Amino acid sequence: MIYQQPLAYLLGVEGLALLHAWAGDNGLDQRFVTARLAEIRRLLDDETLSAHPGVLVERDATGTAYQQWAAGYDDPGNGLFDLDQPVVEEILDSLPVGTGVRTAVDAACGTGRLSAPLVDRGYRVVGVDGSPDMLARARRRLPGTELLAGDLARLPVSDGSADLVVTGLALTHVADLVPVFAEFARVLRPGGDLVVSDVHHDLVLLGSVVKAVGAAGQAQLATTHRHTTADFLRAALATGFRVRRYEERPRPAAPEEPLPEATPEPNPEPTKGISDWRDWPWSLLGLVPDATRAAWNHPAVAVWHFQLG
Template identity: 60%
Template sequence: MLELARTRVPHGEFSVGDLASLPVPDDAVDLVTNALALTHVPDLMPAYAEFARVLRPGGDLIISDVHPELVLLGSTVKATGPDGAAQLATTHRHGLGDHLRAALAARFTVIRCEEYPRPAPPTEPLPEPTRDIGEWSIWPWTLLGWDPEASRSAWNNPAITVWHFRLRDHRPDGGTGRNR
């Protein structure tokens, strides 16, 4: 991803960091975006605290992440490991309340929250059920054919949640940005 970003934005500054320890100074940025990453951290509190640390007061945080219902249905990143073996990314099901509690604890105010559904299912007739489990790399979606009617009826669950937060000006530490 970084290689692609550097190619597309050659004058941009990109670095690798941990969500709980970003390589950015305190109060350094006006906007933090995070896409499809928080589902892979076990505890949201450190990430939200770190977002608050690097944002200037009044700065915005935009997060998009896999909806917890989609995680419940089995959505997880699949890949081939360095040894060629199949592997799954560690995935955690964070409810909307989990995000809200972490954000409020980190001094964010909610501006907006939207849940976006998957695209509408096809309207053509249902296929005949299958017992073919398909390739591991696209599970659980290959399993939808086991019971097409049930799959179609469940299709309108949200797939992505998008949050817009704003960092409040008040700092409990007296404005130093430390010890949060």
């Protein structure tokens, strides 16, 4: 079980903002620090926040989370798609076109978000996902595409049969990356390409986790892990991959630049509402907009291009 309490989250955001100021991030001056300290005092004095009982949250509800999210997964508003997909497609554009003879595996294909541009580029696509509800959406989106039920660590694909493997925003749900990368290496031909996007571990820490509501109304979270750059490198190098490209989006501001106006989520407007747990942390960010802007100055997605051998 995880215990989540809104005041605790807001104080954590304030603390991260103060650490950015401590490190000398541009624009976070004495006035900013003084304002944060005063805001912390106000938060602590807010009886609505301090008296909130918090929420006990169950872990490892990935299946339920994606069953409930499937219907709205492709709706506008998932800002991570706008960050990772342009980089993924830029990498795809650097590779040979499919011309109907090259095979691409979309591992954890979901609703077919990344399968669609592969089809457009002429690949024979095999999509694999563990969620029946997400696969049903993919089948409606991509009729005629081979879409199979399966697990990332046991892909229903023959050895050495793929020229390309892609996977988008899924590896955060995997505890150990090594078996998954070994499976990617198994299905790829020598010299094959692997394109991976994932939720950046800093964004997971800030609370960007897929939620669910259990049958009895209980709060639940999808299984989520914070994989660092080193975790990806260890898994990739151990299974025969070499790095061709790595991007983090949005990039942190350079020291001489002002903090970006845009955060991975829209910069919040001040609000006084706590809202329902299902809206946390997004409904809380507007309570401390200046601290949020500083604390959320981190990458949101990481995109890798690996090559086998």
